[in-house]
Amino acid sequence: MxxxxxxxxxxxxxxxxxxxxxxxxxxxxxxxxxxxxxxxxxxxxxxxxxxxxxxATKGDVLEALRERFVQGLLDAVTAAVAGQPRDDWRGRLAAWARACAIGYLDAASLHHLVFVAVPPPSREGMARNVLVDHLDDLIAAGAHGGAWTIEESGFTAVFLFNALHGVVNQAAAGEPTGDRGSLLRALEAHVFRAVGLRPEAG
The missing domain is CATH 1.10.10.60 (Homeodomain-like)
Known part of the structure; x- marks a missing residue:
């Protein structure tokens, strides 16, 4: 053989x-x-x-690392949302917020490197990127399904993404935000309020 x-x-x-x-x-x-x-x-x-x-350059490697980070985070968020029942809009929205926050927290050093220490040449990513687009689609679909009333899903998606991003950066920088579980519950509650849902008790 x-x-x-x-x-x-x-x-x-x-x-x-x-x-x-x-x-x-x-x-x-x-x-x-x-x-x-x-x-x-x-x-x-x-x-x-x-x-x-x-x-071609060291900078090209850094840009590739940025793209890989974002794609990996998008994959995790997409999988978390897809793991919820299709008609459970509350669960899908909570899954988006939690998976996004956890993805940033688990890779805080890499995120800081590729987006803060050596920032990209444009600020456009905070207003329009694949994560914002995914959230925009989720909010629009939930509105269409009657889960909430949102006229500007894109605006709400940008608002929520940047709010979540800021809070997670604060936590990653070591500023007092409580333990991770408390942080995720607080993020979830604020996301619910932004679309007009009452946060879950407990």
């Missing part, structure tokens, strides 16, 4: 992920400016030339 040989080279997507993972570790440990391309390639155990097959 012939022995299957291991491929000498890894698929491009896997190699790209390894470069990104090495860059993430180094950026978090040393900062963006304090990290060199050579250190990234050494961390990923690849030749320096391999870096330039995937990225």
């Amino acid at each position: 012939p022995i299957a040989l291991r491929p000498r080279t890894k698929p491009p997507a896997e190699r790209r992920d390894e470069l990104m993972n090495a860059a993430e570790r180094l950026f978090l440990a040393r900062g963006f400016e304090g990290t060199t391309v050579e250190e990234i390639t050494t961390g990923a155990e690849v030749a320096k030339g391999t870096f330039y097959l995937h990225f």
Whole structure:
């Protein structure tokens, strides 16, 4: 029986992920400016030339890390909402708020790196991004289903996203906000109030 040989080279997507993972570790440990391309390639155990097959600059890696962070958070939020019954609008809205907050809290250092320490070139992301769009769709669908009355779902989505973002950043910075469970319950209650629902007791 012939022995299957291991491929000498890894698929491009896997190699790209390894470069990104090495860059993430180094950026978090040393900062963006304090990290060199050579250190990234050494961390990923690849030749320096391999870096330039995937990225033109160190900044391109940072932008890829931003995109991966946002997509991972969107995937978690989408899964949390999808896990609720389709007609349970209260549950779906609460799932959105909790999953979004937990995603930010669990990756606070990475979020700070890619959005605060080295901010993106535009502020547009706070008003229009995939997470705001997802919440906009959820609020609009809930209004259509009679769960609440919201005339401007887009405005409400931007308002709630930025409010949640601010509170979570405050918690990540170590400012007093209580324990995580209390924070999530408070966020949920404020999200409910914003769409005209009474917060659940207890």
